Amino acid sequence: MPFAAHRLVFAFAVALATAAGMPQEEGNRYALVVGNNAYVAGPLQNAVNDARLMDKALKEAGFRSTLVENASLVAMQSAVGEFLSRLGPSDTALFFYAGHGVQIENENFLVPVDFEAPASVIAAKFRLFSAAQLFEGLRNRPKRSIVILDACRSNPIARQAALTAGLAQPQNSPNESYVVFSTGPGQTAADNPNGRNSYFTEALAVEIGKPGLTIEEVVNHTRATVSSETSGNQTPWAISSLTSTFFFRPSLNAATENAASLAMKWMTDAKRFEQREEWSEAIDRLNQVIQKKAGGNLQAAAESRLGYLTARRDAQASFEKGDYAAAAAAYVNAVNLDPFAIDAGFEGAFSYLLQDDVDGAVLLLHAIRVRGTGESTAKAMKILAALKDVSAPAAQEVSAEVPAPPPIEEMFPAMRFGAPDLEGSRRLLATTPVDPARFVNEIGTTLAPLQPPASPAPSGADPSPLPSGDQTATLSAAMKEIFHLEIAPTAETRDLVIRRAAAGTLDTNSGSLEIEGADKQIPVVYQGRIQYLPAKLSLQAGKYEVRSVQDGKVVSTQEVNIQAGWPQKVSVKR
Amino acid sequence: MIKPVAVFSLGLAACLLALPGSAWGRAWADRNEYDLVLKVRVEASPEKQLELLNQWKKQYPESEMRQQRRELFLAAYQATGDASHMFETAAEMLAERPDSFVGVYWCTVLAPELKNVKPETLELGDKAARRLAAGLEAYFAPSQKPDDVANADWEKQKSAAGLLARRAIGWVEWQRQDFPAAEKTFTEYLQQDPASAEIASWLGFVLAYEKKQIPAAWQLARAASMRGQGALPEVWRRQVEELADRLYAAYHGGTDGAEALKTAAAASAFPPDAFQVESADTVRQRHAEEALIQADPELGAWLRIFKQLSGPDGEKYFLETLKPSPLPKLRGTVVRCNPLGKPDEISLGLSSSAVEEVVLKVSAPFNHPAEPGTQIHFQGTADTFVKEPFRLKVLVSQDSIEGWPQAPASPASRNQKR
Numbered sequence: 001m002p003f004a005a006h007r008l009v010f011a012f013a014v015a016l017a018t019a020a021g022m023p024q025e026e027g028n029r030y031a032l033v034v035g036n037n038a039y040v041a042g043p044l045q046n047a048v049n050d051a052r053l054m055d056k057a058l059k060e061a062g063f064r065s066t067l068v069e070n071a072s073l074v075a076m077q078s079a080v081g082e083f084l085s086r087l088g089p090s091d092t093a094l095f096f097y098a099g100h101g102v103q104i105e106n107e108n109f110l111v112p113v114d115f116e117a118p119a120s121v122i123a124a125k126f127r128l129f130s131a132a133q134l135f136e137g138l139r140n141r142p143k144r145s146i147v148i149l150d151a152c153r154s155n156p157i158a159r160q161a162a163l164t165a166g167l168a169q170p171q172n173s174p175n176e177s178y179v180v181f182s183t184g185p186g187q188t189a190a191d192n193p194n195g196r197n198s199y200f201t202e203a204l205a206v207e208i209g210k211p212g213l214t215i216e217e218v219v220n221h222t223r224a225t226v227s228s229e230t231s232g233n234q235t236p237w238a239i240s241s242l243t244s245t246f247f248f249r250p251s252l253n254a255a256t257e258n259a260a261s262l263a264m265k266w267m268t269d270a271k272r273f274e275q276r277e278e279w280s281e282a283i284d285r286l287n288q289v290i291q292k293k294a295g296g297n298l299q300a301a302a303e304s305r306l307g308y309l310t311a312r313r314d315a316q317a318s319f320e321k322g323d324y325a326a327a328a329a330a331y332v333n334a335v336n337l338d339p340f341a342i343d344a345g346f347e348g349a350f351s352y353l354l355q356d357d358v359d360g361a362v363l364l365l366h367a368i369r370v371r372g373t374g375e376s377t378a379k380a381m382k383i384l385a386a387l388k389d390v391s392a393p394a395a396q397e398v399s400a401e402v403p404a405p406p407p408i409e410e411m412f413p414a415m416r417f418g419a420p421d422l423e424g425s426r427r428l429l430a431t432t433p434v435d436p437a438r439f440v441n442e443i444g445t446t447l448a449p450l451q452p453p454a455s456p457a458p459s460g461a462d463p464s465p466l467p468s469g470d471q472t473a474t475l476s477a478a479m480k481e482i483f484h485l486e487i488a489p490t491a492e493t494r495d496l497v498i499r500r501a502a503a504g505t506l507d508t509n510s511g512s513l514e515i516e517g518a519d520k521q522i523p524v525v526y527q528g529r530i531q532y533l534p535a536k537l538s539l540q541a542g543k544y545e546v547r548s549v550q551d552g553k554v555v556s557t558q559e560v561n562i563q564a565g566w567p568q569k570v571s572v573k574r
Numbered sequence: 575m576i577k578p579v580a581v582f583s584l585g586l587a588a589c590l591l592a593l594p595g596s597a598w599g600r601a602w603a604d605r606n607e608y609d610l611v612l613k614v615r616v617e618a619s620p621e622k623q624l625e626l627l628n629q630w631k632k633q634y635p636e637s638e639m640r641q642q643r644r645e646l647f648l649a650a651y652q653a654t655g656d657a658s659h660m661f662e663t664a665a666e667m668l669a670e671r672p673d674s675f676v677g678v679y680w681c682t683v684l685a686p687e688l689k690n691v692k693p694e695t696l697e698l699g700d701k702a703a704r705r706l707a708a709g710l711e712a713y714f715a716p717s718q719k720p721d722d723v724a725n726a727d728w729e730k731q732k733s734a735a736g737l738l739a740r741r742a743i744g745w746v747e748w749q750r751q752d753f754p755a756a757e758k759t760f761t762e763y764l765q766q767d768p769a770s771a772e773i774a775s776w777l778g779f780v781l782a783y784e785k786k787q788i789p790a791a792w793q794l795a796r797a798a799s800m801r802g803q804g805a806l807p808e809v810w811r812r813q814v815e816e817l818a819d820r821l822y823a824a825y826h827g828g829t830d831g832a833e834a835l836k837t838a839a840a841a842s843a844f845p846p847d848a849f850q851v852e853s854a855d856t857v858r859q860r861h862a863e864e865a866l867i868q869a870d871p872e873l874g875a876w877l878r879i880f881k882q883l884s885g886p887d888g889e890k891y892f893l894e895t896l897k898p899s900p901l902p903k904l905r906g907t908v909v910r911c912n913p914l915g916k917p918d919e920i921s922l923g924l925s926s927s928a929v930e931e932v933v934l935k936v937s938a939p940f941n942h943p944a945e946p947g948t949q950i951h952f953q954g955t956a957d958t959f960v961k962e963p964f965r966l967k968v969l970v971s972q973d974s975i976e977g978w979p980q981a982p983a984s985p986a987s988r989n990q991k992r
Contacts (some may be wrong), residue, residue, distance in 0.1 A: 060809065153782035210808025217655075224655040228689045300722060315664065340615060373609040405608040407601055408639050411615050415649075416720065417642045420679035422731050424652060425738075432655060433806060434686050434773055439779040440813045447820045475869060478862035478877065482925040520949065521907050523873065530869045574928070 027090030027143055031058045031065035032083040036099030038070040038113045050098035050150060050201035057205040061248040073112040076129045083135040088129070092246070093142040095134060098201060101151025107132055110151055139174040144246060147213065150182040173239060178215055178246070180204075180238045182226075193334055198228045200236055206419055206435060211249040216240070218248060221432065263289040263298045268307070279313030298423075301414060308337040312344060319351060327351040328360060330492050340411065342372045349383065358391040365394075370403045377402060451536060475525050480552035485515065487526040490543045490559075511562035513537045515546065517572045533572070546570055601638045611639075614646060620653035641667060645676055657687040665698055675713050678702045682738055686745040696746045704744035710736055738766055744773075748780050756780045761844075768843035771800040775814050782817075787825035788851045791832075792839045794818035799840035827854030872905040872951065876924045880931070883959060883966065892959040892966075901968060904951050906932055911943040920944070931964055937971045940980045951978040 035051025037044045048069050057065040062496035068079045080095075089092050100111035105487035109128035131149070140144040171468075173179050179484050203225035207218040216238075223236045268283040273282035286309065288427060315330030331348025334341055344367045352360035361383075370379040388396035409417055476486055516522055517533045524535040531537075539562045546558040560568045577884070602608045610630045617623045627647050630637070637643060644663050652658040661684040668678030685699025714732035719725070744759035754874065760777035778793030797806060798815035806814060815836075822832045831851060837846070852860070869876035879901075882891040907923030909930050918939035921930040927947060934952060944950070954970035972978070 057809070076742050092884065151588075206807075206809065210807040224657070227656075227688065230659045303931060340612070373610075373612050374605045375609070377605075403600055405605065408611060408642050411611060412642075412646070415642075415645060417645055418675060419677045419718070419720075421652075422679075422734070424649075425679070425683045426734070428657075429683065429687075429772075430654060430804070432657065432687060433810070434776075435689075436775055436779070436806075436810050436814060440817050443779065443782045444817055447817075447824045475862065475865055477858060478866040478874070482877070519927050520947065521923065523870070530866075530873070574926075 008554045014258055017353065027088055027092065029058075029061075029063040029092045029094070030067070030083065030086055031055070031063040031094040031096065031456055032079055033058065033065055033096045034068045034076060034079065034099070034110075034112050035097075036111065037099060038068055038115075038391075039111070039115070041117070041381070042100065043381035044099065046149075046196060046198050046201075050197050053197055053201055053205045054096045054098070054148075054248065057208045058096070061208055063504065070113045072114040073127060073129060076110070076112050080129075080134055080137065084141060086261065087138075087142040089141070091142040092140060092144045092146065094146040094148070095138075096148045096150070098150040100133075101149060104128075108149070110149070110312075113511075114469050135174050135177075138177065143176065144242065145177040146180075146246075147177065148180045148204070150198055173241065175241055176243065178219075178238065178240045178242050180219055180236065182236055183234045184237045199229050199234065202231075206437070208248045211247075213247065215242070215246045215248065217489070223311060225398050231556070266292075267298060267302065269474070270302075270309075274309060277312075277316070279309050279316060283309050283313060306335075308341070311337060312341075315344070315347065315351075319347070322350045324354040326355075328355065328357065332360075332364065335364060339367060340371050342368055342376050345372070346376075346379075358387055359393055362387065362391055362393045362397055366397055369397070371406060419427065419456070475530065476549065479523065480549070483548070483550045484523040484525055485572060486535060486549055486554075487513070487524065487539075488545050488547060489540075490545060511539055511541050511564050512567045513544070513546075513560055513562060514567060514569045515572060516569065517574075519574050522574065538551055546572065548572060593740070596900040603634055603637060607637065610634075611870075620650045624654070641676075648676070648680060657684050658689070659686055660684055660749055661695065664702075666696070668702065668747055673705070673709070678706045679710070679738075682706045682735075682742045685742045690888065696749055699742050700746040703746070707733060707739035707743070716743075733766075737763060738884050739771075740766075741773060744776065744780075748776065750781075753784045754781050757784065764843045769800070769804060769984040771797045771806050771811075772967060774800075774843070775806060778814070778818070782821055784961055787821045788835075789819045789845065789909070791821040791825070791835060791843050792849075793815065795836040796839040796843065799836060806872065824849070825853055826851050827857050831929050856946065873924075876904050876948050880925065883929040883961070884964065888961050889959065892956065896956045898960075900955055901953060903951055904932075905949060908944045908948040908950060910946060911940075913939075914943055917943050920950075922950070931966065933965060933967045934970050935967055936975070937969070940972065942979075944979050948977065948979060950975055952976070 019129060033051045033055045035048040037046075039047045051067060053071060055065045058065045065398070066079065068075060068085065071079065083095070097110050099113075102109050102111060102124075104125055106305070108131035109125065110131060112127075112129055115127050118127060129500050131147075134147070138147075143144075149403050150220035182198065196202075200222065204218070205220045206225075207213060207221045210218075210221075213221070219236065219238045226237050231262055244461045266288045270282045270285035270289075273279075273285065277295050281308065284554055286306045289298060290306065311330045311334035315327045315334060318324070318326035326349050331344050332349055334344040335348060338344070345364045349361040349364040349368075352358070352364065365380040369377050372380060381398065384394045384398050388398045389395075409415075513536070515535045520533050522533050524531045524533065524537075544560050544562060546560060547554045550554045558570050558572075560570055562568055607630070610626060610633070614623055614626045614630070617626060624647070627650060629645060629694050630643060631640075647663045648660055651657075651663065660680060664677045664680035664684065665887070667674045668681060671677065679702075681699055681702035685695060685703070688695055694947050709733055712718075714726070714728060714735065716725070719728045734934070740759055740763045744756045744763065746786075747753075747759055748756035757777065757780050758935045760780060763773045764777065766809035767773070774793045778790045778797060781787075781790035781793060784790075793816050795818040796812050798818060800806070805811060818836070819829060819832055822835060823829050826832075863874060863878060866877065879896065882888065883896070885891070891957050904924060906924045907927035909921045909923050909928070911917035912919040912921070916939040918936045920934040920936065922932045922934060923929050934954065935957060952968070952970050953974045954968040956966060958967040959965070
């Protein structure tokens with residue numbers, strides 16, 4: 001496949017995001033999410049947070065997720081057993097683990113929180129949870145298994161038990177599975193002690209939340225983020241045997257999915273089929289791109305590639321039928337359409353030779369000498385040398401200088417060197433938007449959390465929307481320009497009232513306060529009501545302050561001690 | 575029938591004629607360099623392409639095609655989603671050729687994409703974006719247009735590149751905490767392209783940093799309202815929506831009205847000029863006044879009138895609102911009567927019993943005065959108003975005054991009783 005076409009493909013690979021036209025899995029999605037922090041030796045800070053974050057992300061992606069925190073060996077075994085028993089043949093199963101992990105003899109084990117280092121490595125195996133056991137349980141059970149292990153953290157448990165930290169490449173991962181490790185085999189990953197979540201899980205959860213990304217894209221994006229944030233020290237790693245496309249979240253609007261994104265998917269498929277020399281399937285995909293009228297570079301690339309693939313298909317068919325003349329003609333056509341298709345050149349040359357057309361073969365061998373690698377040029381020269389006694393053009397070619405190779409622009413005609421890939425940049429921005437979490441958090445910390453809406457008052461209850469204390473404050477606010485009195489219980493009184501209320505003796509502890517003054521215009525505010533002097537208030541026993549307020553400020557206070565049955569009097573003046 | 579060999583010969587000959595051999599040879603250091611690049615061309619996996627490109631770079635660091643090599647790096651890094659290395663590569667292109675269209679463009683696009691914001695990357699992104707904005711006409715000159723791109727599409731691409739430049743410039747301003755500049759830049763962006771959820775959310779963040787809660791909530795709500803192509807990823811969309819709710823509630827003191835704001839924001843990039851949301855203080859004040867009116871309607875009514883008259887537009891309020899309509903029922907305390915014997919002007923304190931605020935002009939004088947400190951209720955019509963010292967003159971009839979004291983019994987009538 002010429003780079004011109006596959007550059008388009010891989011340059012846009014991050015944009016392969018579509019559910020339109022693609023079958024989604026028909027079964028249920030089940031997840032078991034385990035996070036272990038509470039190790040006696042080497043407790044972790046973020047594993048439980050990671051599990052919670054992942055549980056939330058998976059639930060939002062439609063998984064029926066079970067969260068298990070700080071699991072003992074028995075708890076892990078039990079949870080996995082229940083998890084496996086729920087899975088049906090059309091389901092997707094996802095297991096996520098955050099915590100310590102070790103490898104023993106290339107076998108992976110997850111460390112339960114009750115693990116204690118035994119005397120021998122063999123004994124340790126029986127105190128750990130075997131990932132192989134999980135894989136075995138998943139084998140042939142669900143339609144698809146996804147296993148995510150964020151278990152390669154710096155690991156004092158491993159040192160203590162003379163085990164190897166980090167995880168090994170799994171030996172028995174199930175069929176139709178996707179296994180993701182937070183870092184490469186044998187490496188350890190950072191727990192991110194300054195953050196709430198590990199770098200890996202934090203990035204993964206964000207990617208899972210993005211609609212229209214395949215699992216491969218989710219992991220690729222996660223890998224790029226983690227690698228960037230750890231300055232290249234940690235690179236998540238995955239192994240896949242999936243044969244179908246899996247989306248955590250389908251596109252937001254599959255019906256109006258961007259035609260070019262769909263076309264990208266088909267271009268990628270076409271490339272894959274071409275590499276396997278499955279020409280008809282590759283052609284089908286390109287025809288889909290063309291019929292979709294994707295426009296832009298994609299459509300142009302598909303149209304330009306279609307002729308080449310058709311020529312290769314025809315050539316192969318003719319060759320297999322023994323029609324070497326037709327095969328040769330088709331190979332020539334293929335080489336004309338993609339002059340860098342060196343293998344087509346050789347196969348065409350052989351086709352010519354099989355029908356004794358040496359001159360035809362020489363022309364193709366010449367083309368290989370122009371554009372082939374040093375190795376293929378040498379191979380072409382050997383053939384030409386063998387032909388030089390029977391073919392004057394071959395002899396001429398052998399004696400001729402090796403032609404200078406073509407310029408790079410000819411090798412990558414779709415690149416438009418010197419001009420940026422405008423379409424590709426738009427796709428990149430569409431699929432990797434800037435993460436707003438930092439700003440949301442920064443701004444959010446300055447704001448109070450949202451309160452749930454107040455429930456309506458039961459019928460018959462006081463319809464007043466505000467408690468009396470707030471009413472008093474409300475009135476005080478409204479009257480701040482004018483001189484007035486406020487009666488406020490002191491903290492001591494409130495405490496007393498509460499205790500007495502609990503004892504059910506409130507009614508027998510009432511007293512009264514009479515406020516006098518010459519100025520009858522002075523308002524007295526208490527419990528959301530206004531009275532004017534002289535005012536008489538019925539109060540619970542306890543200490544109160546009579547505050548004179550002017551221009552919103554307390555200008556003087558008088559303390560009164562209300563006792564049951566004893567009226568108190570205070571006199572005020574402006 | 576034309577023989578295949580003849581067709582091939584024609585094609586090949588055309589190829590050979592089109593490409594002068596002497597020029598080709600100069601670019602490649604040797605055949606090995608060409609072989610390496612051919613391997614890159616054939617390789618499908620971007621990761622393996624990167625390995626091969628690095629091999630090429632290591633073996634031929636000064637290759638005549640190092641700028642083209644960087645473009646191949648860019649494409650491979652793009653395929654792996656590695657924005658950080660893409661930016662580094664574009665920066666290398668600019669270091670070698672400051673006006674490189676590819677370098678300028680990608681530094682502009684990628685500056686906001688980098689996870690770690692560093693002053694030097696901001697500097698580079700800013701320079702690149704400004705160079706792109708200034709050079710749009712040259713970079714997108716008709717002569718630069720590829721043959722297979724329509725004129726209209728070329729114009730659209732120019733416009734899109736201009737927006738990308740603005741996006742990067744605003745981003746840099748924001749990250750440098752020059753919030754007013756960022757607000758201006760993002761506003762200009764949205765005036766040109768109001769359908770960008772990303773820029774609406776960025777403008778929302780910037781406004782929130784500037785403590786402009788309601789405009790911020792508007793933009794964030796708008797960003798969250800967008801669905802389909804160009805929408806924020808769902809998990810972020812919800813975060814942004816929640817932040818909009820919280821900003822609204824923090825300003826307004828509750829979530830009532832938030833849904834209306836969201837609906838309006840979904841329909842328009844910017845709030846209309848008259849759009850206002852009451853602040854929590856205003857709401858509290860309104861509730862306070864309502865509570866006061868409920869607790870003491872006469873005092874509440876007076877305080878509301880007093881506040882308006884004392885405010886900056888007091889005279890206007892008096893002429894346009896207060897004077898044309900009858901006043902509500904009010905309560906005041908007599909401070910003095912004029913003339914003392916048969917008064918027709920009564921000075922009252924309404925907020926206080928000591929300070930004259932209102933003068934009642936009675937249509938016919940009373941036969942006797944009221945003692946200072948007497949509380950009366952009245953209804954009337956505002957006549958004149960002086961702000962300093964505060965004095966509102968109200969026209970009343972005797973019938974509209976309640977609480978005026980009964981006439982004291984005259985000595986003669988007392989005598990008669992005796």
